[in-house]
Amino acid sequence: MAMTFRQQSAPYAHWEFVHPTSGDRLRVVPERGGLVTEWRCNEREILYLDQERFADPSKSVRGGIPVLFPICGNLPGDRLPLASGDVTLKQHGFARDLPWTIALLDDQSGVQLTLKATSETLAAFPFHFQVGMAIRPLSGALEIVTTIHNQSEAGGEPMPFSFGLHPYFEVSDLGRTRFEGLPSRCLNHLKMAEADTSVQLSRLPEGVDFLTRPAGPVTLVDELAGTSLQLDHQAPMDLTVVWTEPPRAMVCLEPWTGPRQALISGDRKLELAAGQSTTLRCRYVVS
Template identity: 25%
Template sequence: MFTYQIKKEKFTTYVLQHASQNSYIEIVPERGAIISSYFHQNQQIFYMDQETLVDESTNIRGGNPILFPISSYLENETYYYNDAPYQLKQHGFVRQLIAKVTAIEANQHYAAITLDFTHTEATLERFPFQFKLTMKYTLNENGLSIQATVNNLDDKTMPFYLGYHPYFYVADKQALELQVPSSHYNNMVSNSMVDGKFQLNQTESNAIFDQLENNQCHILDHARDLKITLTSDDVFQYIVLWALQEKPFVCVEPWMAPVNGMNVNKGVQYLEAGRQHTSTIHIAATTID
């Protein structure tokens, strides 16, 4: 039986769980609706730096930040709409907003929570569009589904590209194997990929893959006999790998668009007035075959 509970800590935290399986997720609406913790059958799936979670002055390092209305970064943090310049910082602003919980349910098959973000005066200064972003997180026996529905509430076509920044916990990077369905990549930090292998023994490693052959990435944690499969809809045309040498995580990030996407016009979704766009990723954890 799946259940949910609400914890009153510094931030109100919603917990969706399957107690008999020792599986649960925790969601913090006040911190960008981030999934701050994910355990599957007592195995830690997401990494979290707790100090960054409670410090509202900094970006959270851990969990699964939502990247919207852009998933990457812009040259000079600037894009143009109708010849007017607008500034957006890396990964957009939703991860810094407060979400409103609109529904929560639990039964014998799953537990789910739905949260909404909407435009504000501050977001309109950086992104001149009225929108609603609805996130639905569903935990079931097969893993975690993350669904995003973007609603264009404006009277003009809205450009956007969504992404996610999941931090996967890795205790022993020497025992880690990453499988990305592409052999075509660009190193965003020198020597991040060497002979087709992502380097985890340098200060920082960062690479972006395109020309994906399918929609599944695999993280094989041989130290824990754990296989994590990240499945994303076809609209996510880019996979980014990022790691820091001294931290026990690796990020495998599905993006809709590449670096500077708004300016190079690649991967941008153009949503007509009054329309909506829905996309999903799924994270499943199993034992290695």
């Protein structure tokens, strides 16, 4: 099978990548936040996408793999204090709302998505950053390797940031969905209070939003379909957020580098001095 990397117009305008060996397919809409909208693996669609909502650019996306940068979650009053003065950052940052560029990886194993600082981002976040995401469909898996550069001039304050992914995964029934690998305690984002993870999981059909600090991989099990999806994430992007929004038949299983308000509290806040870069890795494995 030949590798495919081409623009398509249906069912919406997107770039399509088909792996030459497995036939697994990615659909990507770079101008909508570098959004991977579909990932077909082993002849099965893994991601959830509300196409009707996606067709209205005025509405936030419900589906695919939104990118969270330079913050995960929100800030008090949407304000980030910096040495140069306070700036305004809305929930989850701006990366998911801006156009990215797309290219084929040099080894043709996947696609490269890139977001660079612009005059618009500098007004909200005064750093000359570059975010590059190498997205590779592997055998029964999807690997995402993200490299973040601070390209600001030397001598300025370090660039603080958090990074995360917000992928939506299809499930058959929220009441027949379970998890493996989560710790016993979590942070309930709805109340910003510590909670029992098992209690939160029992409420998946009602809607949950919680963060955990697992010691290893986390697995989402769809009991009706007899399938599972394992998130294998590496430090520092090894926090896990679980989010549901019933009646949507989907679960978000999200790797984050830091909790909400990390850039205020300092809890797992990441910083890059001018000229520095860092690489973040995660992989989703289907079985």
